[in-house]
Amino acid sequence: MSSTFETVAGIISETSDIPLEDITPEKNAFTDLDIDSLDFLDIAFAIDKSFGIKIPLEKWTEELNENKASADDYFVLSKLCDRIDALVAAKDS
Amino acid sequence: MLLEYFQMIDSVEELDLDQGKIVAQANVPMESTVFQGHFPGAPLVPGVLLIETMAQASGFMLLSRLNFEKMPFLANVTSAKMRSFVEPGQVLRVEAELEHDGSGFAATRAQILRDGSKICDSKLMFRIMPFPSDMLKRAMLDRFNRINQTASA
Numbered sequence: 471m472s473s474t475f476e477t478v479a480g481i482i483s484e485t486s487d488i489p490l491e492d493i494t495p496e497k498n499a500f501t502d503l504d505i506d507s508l509d510f511l512d513i514a515f516a517i518d519k520s521f522g523i524k525i526p527l528e529k530w531t532e533e534l535n536e537n538k539a540s541a542d543d544y545f546v547l548s549k550l551c552d553r554i555d556a557l558v559a560a561k562d563s
Numbered sequence: 564m565l566l567e568y569f570q571m572i573d574s575v576e577e578l579d580l581d582q583g584k585i586v587a588q589a590n591v592p593m594e595s596t597v598f599q600g601h602f603p604g605a606p607l608v609p610g611v612l613l614i615e616t617m618a619q620a621s622g623f624m625l626l627s628r629l630n631f632e633k634m635p636f637l638a639n640v641t642s643a644k645m646r647s648f649v650e651p652g653q654v655l656r657v658e659a660e661l662e663h664d665g666s667g668f669a670a671t672r673a674q675i676l677r678d679g680s681k682i683c684d685s686k687l688m689f690r691i692m693p694f695p696s697d698m699l700k701r702a703m704l705d706r707f708n709r710i711n712q713t714a715s716a
Contacts, residue, residue: 511668518665527666
């Protein structure tokens with residue numbers, strides 16, 4: 471069974487045409503991988519479907535706009551995967 | 564259809580908010596300035612306007628689910644296939660259904676049928692955003708109320 475990171479990396483590679491080897495846990499999806507917000511919608515869609523969750527993008531955007539969090543908190547891939555795991559756990563509980 | 568005004572949907576025939584499904588009708592006009600260029604002597608509805616028609620059907624379904632509190636903007640035509648020509652005077656059945664209700668976005672599948680045969684289909688994605696103006700919100704609501712045939716159902 472693939473890890474969350476492997477699944478997410480595969481989704482990013484496929485939707486954004488980025489070589490898998492360039493996608494590592496410490497990378498920020500936007501600033502390091504140059505994924506734009508439109509491409510991230512495709513990624514969020516694929517993640518939602520793959521994990522059976524709903525990534526709260528609106529809430530995250532609101533928190534970013536209000537300086538309650540930094541983009542790295544959400545979009546560094548290791549942290550994104552942690553949040554996906556938490557959403558999956560919450561769904562299953 | 565008023566092609567020049569991008570009013571593609573003439574009536575909403577069925578709407579299931581829980582399932583995220585809509586069935587609408589679009590009547591291709593006999594005359595339009597669009598046909599003067601597309602194409603001289605062989606008038607056809609441009610494929611991009613068929614995509615727009617599928618997007619508008621999807622949009623009305625999403626707007627209804629959102630209770631007209633936010634506006635879906637077409638963001639991504641993930642795929643689209645034009646399987647047959649559409650000519651002046653034809654009556655089209657437009658079907659759209661919600662594929663995914665995301666946070667700040669939605670994905671739909673839509674198709675257009677003529678006499679029961681599929682003539683085009685698409686996968687679309689929308690950004691769900693606040694209305695940029697009250698005028699647009701009122702215009703969308705007014706338009707929907709005029710074309711919605713399901714209100715008394």
